[in-house]
Amino acid sequence: MAAGRYGAAVPYYEELVKIMPGNPGLRLNLAMALHLSGNDEKAVPQFELVLKQQPNALPALMLLGASQMRLGHPEKAVGPLEKAIAQAPEDLEGRAMLADALIMLDRFSAAIPHLRKLAAATPGNPKPWYALGKAYEAVSQKAFDELEKKGLDSPWWLMLAAEVRLKLGRNTAAFALYKAVVEKQPRFRGAHAGLAEVYRRTNHPDWAAVEDAKEKALPPLACAVASAACEFTKGRFQQALALALAGKTLESLYWQAKAANELARTALAELEKLPPSVESHQVLAELYRSQGRNADCLNEWRAALALAPGDPRLEMEVTSSLYVNREYAAAERQAREMLTRNPDWAELHFILGDSLVNQQHLEEALPSLEKAVQLKPDYGAAHAVLGRILLQLGRGKEAIPHLKAALPSDSDGSLHFQLGRAYQDAGQTAEAAEVLKAYQAIRKSTSAEGIEIEPPQP
Secondary structure, eight states, X not given: OTTSOHHHHHHHHHHHXXXXXXXXXXXXXXXXXXXXXXXXXHHHHHHHHHHHHOTTOHHHHHHHHHHHHHTTOHHHHHHHHHHHHHHOTTOHHHHHHHHHHHHHTTOHHHXXXXXXXXXXXXXXXXXXXXXXXXHHHHHHHHHHHHHHHHOTTSHHHHHHHHHHHHHXXXXXXXXXXXXXXXXXXXXXXXXXXXXXXXXXXXXOHHHHHHHXXXXXXXXXXXXXXXXXXXXXXXXXXXXXXXXXXXXXXXXXXXXXXXXXXXXXXXXXXXXXXXXXXXXXXXXXXXXXXXXXOHHHHHHHHHHHHHHSTTOHHHHXXXXXXXXHTTOHHHHHHHHHHHHTTOXXXXXXXXXXXXXXXXXXXXXXXXXXXXXXXXXXXXXXXXXXXXXXXXXXXXXXXXXXXXHHHHGGGOXXXXXXXXXXXXXXXXXXXXXXXXXXXXXXXXXXXXXXXXXXOOOOOO
C-alpha cells in the first residue's frame, strides 16, 4: 500500500480479513486497496461492512461516496458524502464530489450551498463559479417551467415570458405579453416599465414617457414583513430566493425564477474577473449561441478546447457548432473522427448524417441517421431528417414511422405535410387526408397576423 501497489495489496488484505473478520481496520484497508486499484464494485460492499461496525468512519464514508460516483450511482453517493462532509466540512474534494452528485440528480437547490462554499474557499478557481451559475440557471428554469405548467395564463408567467421576449429583441411579442399583464393586474410592478422599454426600442419616446409615469405612480411595496419581492427590490437576491423557495404560490415561483436568474448572472460574472479558462469560454459560447452568433460561439468552443485538448464534451461542442454554423464538410470530418472513439454517440451520428444530407449525399447519409434513431429511439430531429430523406428517395412507406415519431417537434406544419405525402405514396389516402387537414390548421395558426404595437391606454 505504501508503495502505491494497491492491486498487489488486495490478496494479502483478503487473507487477513478471513483470519480476523471482525477487525474493521483491516476491512477498511481492503476496501481502500480495492478502491485505489480501480475495483470499485468489490470495494463498495467492503466499505458498507465497515460502516455497519463503525457508522461514522470518515474514510469509509468518503471513499464509499467516491466509489459510487465512479460506478455511476450518484443517488447512492449522496448519503455517505453528506455524512462525511458533516464531519469534515473543510474537505473541499469531498464537498465537490457531493455537489457533483447532487447536480447529476438535478437537485440544484441542494447543491448550491456546497458550490458557494467551494467558490468562497477557492475564489481563483473558475470551476465552482461556473457550476454555481449553471445551478442557479437550472433553479430559475425549473421555476419558470413549473409556473408555465400551473399558471400559464397568470400575470406572473406572462411577465416572465415578456421579459424573455424583450431580451431576444422580439418587441411585438413582448408588447403583447406586457399588455396582457396590465390588463390582468394594472398595478403589476415592472409591467409599465416593460411597455416603456418596448416603446423606446420602437421609436416612440412620447409613449414611453406615459408608461414610465404610470410605473412611478405605483405605490411603494409594503415591506414591514420580509417578502421575496421586497428582498429582490433591495438587491438581496439570496434572501429573496430563500423566501421564494419556502412559498407555494404562483408568485413564489415568479420570484424564484427572478432571484435565481440574478444570482446566476452574479456568479458567472465572477468568471470575467479571472484569467481565461475553459469555463469562461463556455459562458461566452453559450451567450453567443443564445444570441444566434454562431461563428463567435464556435470560436469560443475552440478556445475552450485549446485549454483542455481531448475533452470529448468540448470536442462535441465544436462539432455541433460547426454543424449549426453550416460548415457541413468540416462538421462531417469532425463527426467521423469522433465516432472512431465514440461509436455509440447518437448525436454524432445525426450530425454526420445531416451534414451529408446538406452536401447532397442522401444515400450515404442513411446509415448514420438510422444508427442515430437506433441508439436513441426518441430522437425527434433524427427521425425528421431520416423520414424526409426516405421520402425524397421514393421510399414513402418506410418514411412514415419516422415522420410520425418526429411530429411532436413540428412547429410550422412541414412534418405533417411530408407525412401526408408519405401516406399518399403508400396509397393510404384516408390517413393522408387527415394529416394534411392538420397541416392546414397549423399553417393557418402560424400565419395569423400578430398584434401591432399601439399607443398606451389613457
